Amino acid sequence: MTVKLKCTISYDGSEFSGFQLQPYGRTVQGEIEKALRKLHKGTEIKIIASGRTDAGVHAAGQVIHFETNLAIPNQKWPAALNSLLPEDIALLNVQPAPEDFHARFQVKKKEYRYHVSLSPVRNVYNRKYAFSYPYQLDIDSMRKAAALMEGTHDFTSFCSIKTAVENRIRTIYSFQLVEEGSMLYFHVTGSGFLYNMVRIMVGTLLEVGRKKIFPEDIPRILEARNRAESGRTVPGHGLYLWKVSYDN
């Protein structure tokens, strides 16, 4: 009997050319499908994710689905698959999903986090897990600017010019900054995100922190619908796909 499974996975993006299968380069999808093929004695199993992530981008709670005819109890799945997966991918949990479940089309909410190290001396262990930005920042102004990004807007100014989709209206439910020692964490939750959107929003907020852009500029930047108006795109290695939510 074939069942559909919804799985939460985590990965360290450092050594991947991104999530999506490619003819060349090691990918998260490629490694998971390889492990699933072994577990299914050579039968090819296709996985569908909530969305792709770029090279270097990490995931604490990416969601995928796939179909299987193996009769493995749900709680045994992580140990079974993790023993076949490379060390930089972990299957965290598995739940049965209704037949019509779709990991990409039914996403209701996504949370991304972005990790920045403000330490003047580089933290050698963190170099692939946080963006090093050793500057004094005006965090209050950054919080004001982040609050102005919340709500429903056309985010054309905050996505890559390579963005293919026409409709760039998205809703940001919450955009928080959390300070902890010399680390600064950005937590952003929204209905969905355009290509490079989190990385451009964070890059813009860092420039607000250095007083190159001001909170009161944010409404004007949104209004402009022009990528040239916002800040730089920060690197992928500080970014984490944190949580993907569905209706149930």
Next chain:
Amino acid sequence: MTVKLKCTISYDGSEFSGFQLQPYGRTVQGEIEKALRKLHKGTEIKIIASGRTDAGVHAAGQVIHFETNLAIPNQKWPAALNSLLPEDIALLNVQPAPEDFHARFQVKKKEYRYHVSLSPVRNVYNRKYAFSYPYQLDIDSMRKAAALMEGTHDFTSFCSIKTAVENRIRTIYSFQLVEEGSMLYFHVTGSGFLYNMVRIMVGTLLEVGRKKIFPEDIPRILEARNRAESGRTVPGHGLYLWKVSYDN
């Protein structure tokens, strides 16, 4: 004018074949001496460390010394050298040292830490920075056993059979276990450590945690002066040379 400098450095051991220069393989010493040679316009500068560390072993506070005729103010040294060093080594601080200072021969005390992840699901980001040991442990018994390792003993049972030095008497000043979430940290400070000594002590304590060895066995194991009596050597990637202390 030539001056002697005492430097504290940090490195991520993951991509090194250890500290010490080797004909093949990337080493911490090799990378630092390469950066120093650039800074000194091609003049070779030799560094001396408090001790070598093995492949995969990290350092939060390794100490080195070298001599230079460059007139760089001490507080400018980190930025000057870090710009030439690879991202997995950081020069943290530089102090002038007396002419007779020696980073290896004058060590008074060393602290090592060992990081263990007890989480049943692997933490993908931590895989090069902590040893994954997903078992239930009796931490109280481990603490009792650690306390019995404190003091001055012949540590022949707790060093590699490859150890070359004759005198295996060392003093452990303190051996603490710190729990934090699913992490278990070992903090051990001593007069000096034999080859693989921290990794064998920690491996023995983990077996105490699983009730394969008991705290009351520790005096007998020390007495035996026989490597076969103690526990397994845990992997290098959980180990950190944390702090090296000198008389002043």
